[in-house]
Amino acid sequence: MQQSSDTVFLRGLAVETTIGFFEWERHVKQTVVIDFEIPVDCARAAETDEVTSTVDYKSMAKRCIGFVEEAQFHLVETLAHKLALALLAEFDIAWIRLSINKPGAIRGSRDVGVSIERRRA
Numbered sequence: 001m002q003q004s005s006d007t008v009f010l011r012g013l014a015v016e017t018t019i020g021f022f023e024w025e026r027h028v029k030q031t032v033v034i035d036f037e038i039p040v041d042c043a044r045a046a047e048t049d050e051v052t053s054t055v056d057y058k059s060m061a062k063r064c065i066g067f068v069e070e071a072q073f074h075l076v077e078t079l080a081h082k083l084a085l086a087l088l089a090e091f092d093i094a095w096i097r098l099s100i101n102k103p104g105a106i107r108g109s110r111d112v113g114v115s116i117e118r119r120r121a
Contacts, residue, residue, distance in 0.1 A: 004039070004040070004041040004042070004043065005039075006039070006040050006041060006042035006043070007037045007038060007039055007040060008037070008038055008040045008042075008054070008055060008057055009035065009036065009037040009038075010034075010035065010036050010057055010060070010061055011035045012033055012035065013033065013034040013035070013061055013064060013065070014031050014032075014033050014034075015031070015032055015033075015034060015064065015065050015068040015069060016029040016030070016031055016069060017029060017030065017031075017032055017068045017069060017071050017072075017079070018030070018071070018072040018073075019032060019071070019072075019073055019074075019075075019076060019079060019102065020074065021074040021075070026072075030102065031102075031103060032068060032076070032079070032100050032101065032102055032113075033100070033101040033102075033103060033111065033113075034064055034068065034083075034098070034099070034100055035098070035099040035101075036060070036064070036087075036096055036097065036098045036099070037096070037097040038055055038057075038060070038091075038093045038095070038096050038097075039093060039094055039095060040054050040055050041053075041054075042054070055091065055092070055093060056091075059091075060087060060091055063086070063087065063090060063091075064083065064087070067082075067083055067086055068083065071083075076100050076102055076112075076113055076114050077114050077116075079100055080098055080099075080100045080114050080115075080116050081116060081118070083098060083100070084096050084098045084116060084118040085118060088118060088119075088120050093120070094119065094120050095117060095118065095119040095120065096117070096118055097115070097116070097117045098115070098116055098117075098118070099113055099114065099115040099116075100113050100114055101113035
């Protein structure tokens with residue numbers, strides 16, 4: 001059986017968190033914007049037309065929000081890595097591509113961030 005290359009994505013999930021290494025950043029909630037892409041067999045889901053045949057991306061989004069709101073990392077890199085590992089551990093997905101942007105972090109730019117891919121061990 002050929003492995004599907006179908007994916008589901010979520011873009012632009014804005015969450016308030018404590019992020020940054022400057023002292024003032026430790027006292028002010030900042031917005032980060034999360035995008036993720038995960039593998040899904042869309043043909044199987046289309047055949048059954050049942051949510052149980054796909055990934056519950058609403059639950060994944062809620063988990064992202066909860067994780068990130070509670071996080072207190074210095075680096076966006078750390079936040080992205082730890083969030084990706086948490087989602088891999090809690091949801092039945094083989095891999096995740098995850099981006100986290102920090103709008104306004106660099107004067108004159110729209111945002112700065114990281115994009116990572118992690119696979120289930």
